[in-house]
Amino acid sequence: MKDALVKKLKDQLFVARAYYPSLAKLPANDKLSRQLKQNIQEMEHMLSESTTDADLPPAAGSYSKKMENTITKVKSIPVVCDNVDKKLRQIFDLTEDEANFHMKQSAFLYKLNVQTMPKSHHCLSLKLTVEYFKSSHYDEKADEEKFIDSSLHHYVIFSNNVLAASVVINSTVFHAKESSNQVFHVLTDGENYYAMKLWFLRNHYKEAAVQVLNVELDIQKENPLLLSLPEEFRVSILSYDNPSTNQIRTEFLSIFSDSHYLLPDLFSNLNKVVVLDDDVVIQQDLSALWNTDLGDKVNGAVQFCSVKLGQLKSYLGEKGLSQNSCAWMSGLNIIDLVRWRELGLTQTYRKLIKEFTMQEGSVEGIAWRASLLTFENEIYPLNESWVVSGLGHDYKIDTQPIKTASVLHYNGKMKPWLDLGIPQYKSYWKKFLNKEDQLLSDCNVNS
Numbered sequence: 001m002k003d004a005l006v007k008k009l010k011d012q013l014f015v016a017r018a019y020y021p022s023l024a025k026l027p028a029n030d031k032l033s034r035q036l037k038q039n040i041q042e043m044e045h046m047l048s049e050s051t052t053d054a055d056l057p058p059a060a061g062s063y064s065k066k067m068e069n070t071i072t073k074v075k076s077i078p079v080v081c082d083n084v085d086k087k088l089r090q091i092f093d094l095t096e097d098e099a100n101f102h103m104k105q106s107a108f109l110y111k112l113n114v115q116t117m118p119k120s121h122h123c124l125s126l127k128l129t130v131e132y133f134k135s136s137h138y139d140e141k142a143d144e145e146k147f148i149d150s151s152l153h154h155y156v157i158f159s160n161n162v163l164a165a166s167v168v169i170n171s172t173v174f175h176a177k178e179s180s181n182q183v184f185h186v187l188t189d190g191e192n193y194y195a196m197k198l199w200f201l202r203n204h205y206k207e208a209a210v211q212v213l214n215v216e217l218d219i220q221k222e223n224p225l226l227l228s229l230p231e232e233f234r235v236s237i238l239s240y241d242n243p244s245t246n247q248i249r250t251e252f253l254s255i256f257s258d259s260h261y262l263l264p265d266l267f268s269n270l271n272k273v274v275v276l277d278d279d280v281v282i283q284q285d286l287s288a289l290w291n292t293d294l295g296d297k298v299n300g301a302v303q304f305c306s307v308k309l310g311q312l313k314s315y316l317g318e319k320g321l322s323q324n325s326c327a328w329m330s331g332l333n334i335i336d337l338v339r340w341r342e343l344g345l346t347q348t349y350r351k352l353i354k355e356f357t358m359q360e361g362s363v364e365g366i367a368w369r370a371s372l373l374t375f376e377n378e379i380y381p382l383n384e385s386w387v388v389s390g391l392g393h394d395y396k397i398d399t400q401p402i403k404t405a406s407v408l409h410y411n412g413k414m415k416p417w418l419d420l421g422i423p424q425y426k427s428y429w430k431k432f433l434n435k436e437d438q439l440l441s442d443c444n445v446n447s
Contacts (some may be wrong), residue, residue, distance in 0.1 A: 002052055002053050002054065003051065003052045003053055004053065004210065005053045005056060005061070005064070006047065006050055006051065006052060006053055006055075006056065007227065008064060008180045009043055009046070009047060009056075009063070009064055009067075010047060011426060012043070012067045012068065012071065013040065013043050013044065013047065013067075014088070014091055014092075014095070015071055015088075016036055016039060016040050016043075016067060016071060016074075017040060017087070017089060017091055018084050018087045018088035019036070019071070019075070019079065019084055019087075019271075020033070020036055020037060020040065020078055021080040021083065021087055022083045022084055022087070023036060023074055023077065023079060024037075026077070026079070028356060030076055031322060032070070032073060032074065032077070032152065035072075035265070036072055036074060039063075039066060039067045039070050042063060043063060043067060046060065046063065051205060063174075065368045069395045069422065075428075077245055081132070094232040095286040099397060109362055115321060117161065118418065118419070120443045120444050120445045121161065121162070121163060121417065121443075121445070123442075123443035124162060124163070124317070124439055124440065124443045124445060125162055125192055125195040125197070126195075127439050127442065127443065128162065128194070128195035128196075128198045128439065129194045129198075130198055130272055131198055131439075132197060132198040133194070135198075139376065141300070143183075143210075143211070145210035146183050146209040147185070147209065147211045148269040148270070150269060150270050150271050151181075151274075152181045152182070152183050153181050153182050153274070153286075153287065153290055153340060154183045154184075154185065154267070154270055154272070154273045154274070155169075155172065155182065155183070155184045155185070155273065155274045155275075155276055156185045156187065156263065156267075156273050156274070156275045156276070156278050157169070157184065157185070157186050157187065157274075157275075157277075157278055158185075158187045158188075158227065158228075158229055158230065158257070158260070158277075158278065159186060159187070159188060159196075159229070159278035160188055160189050160191070160192045160227065160229065161192075161278055162192065162195055162199050162419070163433060163445065164279060164415075164417060164431075165186050165196065165278050165280040166199065166200075166203065166433070167189075167281060167429055167432045167433060168276050168277075168278055168280055168281070168282070169184050169186075169200075169205050169208070169210060170205060170431040170432040170433075170434065171281045171282040171283070172184075172208075172276070172282040173205040173206050173208045173287060174282075174286055174432065175282055175283060175284050175285050175286075176206075176208075176222075176286070176287065177206075177285050177287060178192045178270070178287070179205070179206035179207045179208045180207040180208075180257060181207075182207075182208040182209070183208070183209045183210075183211070184208060184209070184210045184211070184213070185211045185213060185267070185273075186200065186210065186213070186219070187213050187215050187227065187259065187266070188212060188213070188214060188215065188227060189215065189216055189226065189227040190208070190214055190216045190217065190370070192335070193212065193214040196212045197212045200212055200261060202437075203434055203437065213266070215227045215259060215262070215266075225260055228257035228258045229257055229259075229278070230254045230255065230256060230257055230330045230331075231252050231254065231255050231257050231364050231367060231368055232252050232253065232254045232255075232258075232411055232412070232413075233252070233254075233255065233364075233365075233368055234250060234251075234252055235250070235251050235252075235253055235307060236249070236250045246297070247384070250393075251304070251306065251307060251390075252390070252392065252393050252411045252412045252413075253304060253307065253327055253329060253411075254277060254329055254330045254331055254373065254409075254411045255328075255329075255330055255367075255368050255371045256330055256371045258353075258367060260275065260330075261345070261346045261349050261350070262346075263275070263276065263335065263337060264337050264340050264341050264346060264393050265339070265346075270337055271336070271337055271338050272290070272333050272335065272336055272337060272338075273334075273335050273337060274286065274289055274290075274332070274333065275330070275332075275333040275334075275412075276332060276334075277330055277331045277409065279331075279392065279409065279410040279411065279415055279416075280331055280332065280387075280407050280408060280409050281407070281408040281410075281429050281432065282406070282407055283405060283406055283407065283408060283427050283428075284405075284406040284407075286406065287294055289334050290334075291379070292334060292337050292382070294334065294339070294380045295380065296338070296339065297339070297378055297379060297380035298335065298336050298339045298340050298343065298375065298378040298379075298380075299328070299331060299333055299334075299335055299336075299375050299378055299379050299380065300334035300335075300379075300380040300381075300382050300385075301328040301329060301330070301332070301333045301379055301380070301382060302328070302329055302331070302332060302381070302382050302384055302386055302387045303326035303327070303328050303329075303379065303381045303382075303384070303387075304326055304327045304329050304389075305326035305327075306390055307326070307327040318360050325376065325377075326381075328372075328379050329373070329387075329389060329409070329411070331387060331407065331409040331411065332382070332386060332387050332407050332409070334382075343376055343378070345375070345378070348374050349370050349371065352369075352370035352373055352374060353366060353367065356369055356370060367422070375393065385405070385406070386405070386406050386407055386432075387405060387406070387407045387408075387409050388401050388402055388405035388407070388408055388409065389409040389411050390409070390411065390412065390419075391408055391409065391410040391411075391412070391416070391422065391425045391428075392409075392410040392411050392412025392413060392414045392415055392416075392422070393411070393412025393422075394412070395422055395424075397425075402428070408425075408428055408429075408446060409427070414442075416428075416429035417429070433445070
């Protein structure tokens with residue numbers, strides 16, 4: 001941000017404010033006192049509307065020079081230095097308090113921004129929902145047989161964001177050598193169900209089939225779980241290889257949520273699924289994943305070996321923990337549902353949740369701990385070249401690995417559909433938006 005002149009003007013303003021009370025007490029310098037007061041008022045007005053140099057009026061430079069000359073004259077007049085010093089300290093304290101306030105306000109607004117769906121996305125979801133009940137329904141049963149055909153390639157996406165889910169599917173189908181054997185299951189909540197349903201009925205993705213499920217309706221239980229999306233945790237740790245350097249590294253680890261543990265029940269007719277987070281973009285054909293032999297493992301995932309579970313033992317506890325095991329990420333996961341059912345991993349997870357709930361900790365933190373321990377020794381490590389992660393928080397990822405990766409994962413707070421998204425990575429996501437849909441223009445999604 002170019003604000004060198006703004007900073008210079010603020011410095012001059014602080015000095016002028018410090019001298020003015022002492023100068024105002026000297027009747028012999030009444031004219032200079034009034035001139036200094038006028039300069040202060042002019043500069044306060046100018047700075048109230050400017051945060052960068054580009055915001056300043058063209059005459060800002062001359063105002064600065066005028067103030068500089070006035071301050072030089074004031075400094076040549078004998079005043080009580082203790083008074084000036086006292087006033088300057090008061091201004092400093094007030095400025096420090098103001099800076100702290102704005103820092104807290106900025107942090108709150110940042111958090112609000114990253115956790116809130118953009119207005120244009122709300123508009124799209126609302127219009128789709130209204131349109132669903134107004135329009136004549138499409139043939140919703142055309143692909144019913146595909147949804148339970150275990151010989152096909154089934155992809156599961158948990159999402160409450162229409163466009164995010166659409167980009168995942170569009171990018172996957174676009175790069176697929178064969179789309180007729182692809183089936184996508186979008187699991188959403190009651191609020192977005194009809195919007196999702198209409199979007200995927202009116203938009204087609206080659207020969208792929210898309211099923212939208214309302215998790216909150218489809219779970220036949222007395223106390224059904226509400227839809228929960230993959231959880232992301234910000235982890236700041238010392239360098240594992242050389243902890244003596246005191247270098248702090250920050251990573252965002254995404255992990256399965258409560259809803260993921262419904263997979264074996266929701267897809268009782270399927271043997272294997274690939275689970276994709278809704279903040280990924282596919283850049284290559286994923287059919288090779290289906291030939292991966294997981295052995296006796298349940299979850300094929302990209303491991304994050306820069307974070308070892310041993311580094312998290314103070315949080316995760318010692319139970320069942322292998323010190324040198326790598327953390328693993330959601331985003332791209334191939335799941336053996338048959339093995340999952342055999343091992344009863346859903347029951348294991350719920351048992352751990354119940355056990356950890358008796359202890360202190362946030363709901364999200366407890367779920368993270370339970371997930372990592374549930375899949376302890378059940379992870380099949382996928383080649384790390386499959387995924388480039390960090391596009392939602394790391395500004396320094398090289399362009400070359402981004403271009404060659406099969407999957408881009410925007411884990412972190414700065415998602416590509418947000419204004420706060422990292423600009424140099426947004427284009428990889430935006431090119432898979434269906435920009436021809438009129439509703440996107442109506443809601444200013446492309447603007």
